[in-house]
Amino acid sequence: xxxxxxxxxxxxxxxxxxxxxxxxxxxxxxxxxxxxxxxxxxxxxxxxxxxxxxxxxxxxxxxxxxxxxxxxxxxxxxxxxxxxxxxxxxxxxxxxxxxxxxxxxxxxxxxx
Numbered sequence: 001x002x003x004x005x006x007x008x009x010x011x012x013x014x015x016x017x018x019x020x021x022x023x024x025x026x027x028x029x030x031x032x033x034x035x036x037x038x039x040x041x042x043x044x045x046x047x048x049x050x051x052x053x054x055x056x057x058x059x060x061x062x063x064x065x066x067x068x069x070x071x072x073x074x075x076x077x078x079x080x081x082x083x084x085x086x087x088x089x090x091x092x093x094x095x096x097x098x099x100x101x102x103x104x105x106x107x108x109x110x111x112x
Contacts, residue, residue, distance in 0.1 A: 023108045034106035037090060039099045044092070045106065046083070052076070053083050 023031070034047045042058035053076040055063040065076035065083050073086035082093040088103040 027108055031106050031108050035088065035090075035103045036106045037092075037101040037103040039092070039101050044101065046090075046103075055081075055083075 030047065033049060034045060037044045037046060044058065045056040047054045047056075051067045053065040053067070053074075055065065057063060063078070063081060065078045065081060067074070067076050069075070070084065073084060074090075075084045076082070080094060083090060084093075085091050085101075088105075090101045090103050091098050092101055093099075
């Protein structure tokens, strides 16, 4: 098989991918279960998935908290940190210091 026969379909596939506008279905679904939170001096992105809250901390550290029963609202913990609250009103506790998080629904960044 000649190089052109291999290269042309590959080039066409690359161009189609490069022309794709907007978020993928996977990105849209993930964003529905994600919140963007701020606390003094840092941003935390939280994705909720099947019994877990996955936190992306400001320094790039990833933390997983596990859902536990709560009388009202949500409650996730891992022994070192705890996340609790209702809706966008969340509180994160670590090292026994609780901080209120200012949260909003996650917005998918625009592709250039």
